[in-house]
Amino acid sequence: MDSAFPKPRSGYTLPVFACAGAVAALRCLVHEGDRPATVTLDLLNPPQSAEIPINQLAPLPDGSVLAITHSDPGDNLDLTRHTPLWSVVAWGGDDQPEPIQLEGGEGIGRQVDRENAPAIYRYARDLITHNLTPLLPEGKTLRVTIILPEGRALGDRTSNAAFGVVDGLSLLGTSGISAPLSAPGQLDQSRAILQAKAAQYPHLVFCLGENGLDLAIKLGIEGDRRVKTANWLGPMLVEAGQLGVAGVLLLGYHGKLVKLAGGIFHTHHHVADGRQEILAACCTAVGAELPVIQSVLGAKTVEAGLEILRQQDEPLAQRVYQHMVDRIDERAAAYVYAHTAQPLTVGTMVFDRQRQIVAQSHLAKDLFDQVLVD
Template sequence: MVEGVSIPPRPGYTLPVFACAGAIAALRHLLNPGDRPQSVTLDLLNPPQPADIPIAQLAPLPDGSVLAITHSDPGDNLDLTRHTPIWSVVAWGSGDQPEPIHIDGGEGIGRQIDQEGAPAIYRYAREVMVHNLRPLVPQGQTLRVTIILPQGRALGDRTSNAAFGVVDGLSLLGTSGISAPLSAPGQLDESREILRDKASRYRHLVFCLGENGLDLAVKLGIDRDRRVKTANWLGPMLVEAGQLGLAGVLLLGYHGKLVKLAGGIFHTHHHVADGRQEILAACCAAVGAELPVIQSVLAAKTVEAGLGILRQTDESLSHRVYQHMVDRIDERAAAYVHAHMAQPLTVGTIVFDRKRQVVARSQLAEVLFHQVLVD
């Protein structure tokens, strides 16, 4: 790095891109055993641009299928899938296969509890694979693609996938082929620029940590342009909002992330700090929950599981705990901004569960939600 010059963070690609690249390489070898590509070029679809992906290994298997292996490269991001191998196994389909290209998940691909155990291979992953593979499949033939993540089960245990109903592995998730380095320091500068632009046009904005919040905001009737994606940089972004003179910020996020703010943690990446169950248990104690309930919440594997315990115990208790949580987030966020600058900032909080159902909203959130709609 040149002294005084900031090098922007390097983007990478999402897991579906590597799965697709491996499938292309395997199909090419299936069509022509002499074709052993060291890299392949594919169309990302979103964004509509090409990507060159290295192929680490490729081999025909005894059953007539072909295996290609790629390795994840998420760019300059704190991502636990970095360098993890992705296996793409391709074989000709059977005569009774209903679709031209059948995509399935093998070992390490998570299973969706609420979809009868269907593999956690989502729309973008399927679309990018079908788009790139279909032109290569001979007319009258069908194809079977199986994606395997050998380390997926172990890595999945280190994520919040279970809170979103995905077990036994990782998801082929994402709406884009680009893995933006949301947790890399350079991304904060880009997010600040976006915030400055929107603060010049609006007095009230909505901060969303990720795609789930962005999507729910629109479903709640919030204008798309009012949303700001903060990723894990909530603290610096709130201070920036105060410095820009915003009248108010509405926080909209998954309760398993925003709960950290109630404990004074303003960088929400798990590599920085955690303590989610401990904070939720403290919220239980603050509203007078009985000791066995507090202990059960503290011992829960996820905050989503903790919410389930509270709901099963007493819906009224669950409501009180989460109302305390969002009010506490408001207080801690306002105090955090005030500690860094004299300019006050009004902050309101809405949290939702893994089904994107609103669990609680603070009193200030009610006011700010109206302001965001009419301002």
């Protein structure tokens, strides 16, 4: 690996820091003199331990205990870096339905499609329950509240609203490890994976992240043909062209892949945006009326723009999205040829926040057949 890009450092996901704080607070709640500077957790996934520093710890006047940790996502371009997580632990009531009740406080987002339930997902709940249960005295119940003081402001800078989460961040993830997918050194590792797969298969599927990888399996795509690209779509497409790959199926969330229709081949929000502008340009290309174009341009998210189109004219929405995915194919193939002088067939399938396919290009239909499980 090029010495300019040393192996990127992994970090931990937000649920890990929330759990570490809860463990430290519970230990102090049980024994006031126990105020650990670090705690060791079982991450469950992967099956390994992690030692997490506790920045502050204090009993509160109401009898609860507050522990504060700070997020460390490793060598990632992550807006939650160093953000504080507060874990407040208190004894529960006798009528509490579960021994450990997990609640979302300020800065934890609300899931609008689940009756405003806190955006604390399964891995976070399992991790906290698993690590706190052995420390819970017999006959006692516990109430754990996770607070992200900066969560509401940070949430406004993400695409959470497109996935139905408002007023904060999610305790999201299926693993305790935050893999450095946006760090420059990760690109070299991703290229090595691509090289190995290109030697086996002429047709591959590029997925930006876990949503695409999971959906690919559900669609019947052969698992080993999947390549996780993170935000490095441009370099990975060029690498595929240089390796002589016959075709690449792009499978991703439309709010990310729409950038490629505008010639943006690094999809991290720190690098470039312009998604509503690109969607509005696609509306123009298929002859949408000016008021519709203006409404799409003014939408807060691409998902909101799509909803505007559907409300105005469902056939128009389909034409816009068909133009978008076909345009992505064209721009991607031209991008690869410009950098390699090699042809690469690219097809595009995009899904919405419910993981439903909303459009596929004409080339995607043929490529999809090539990557299905035999």
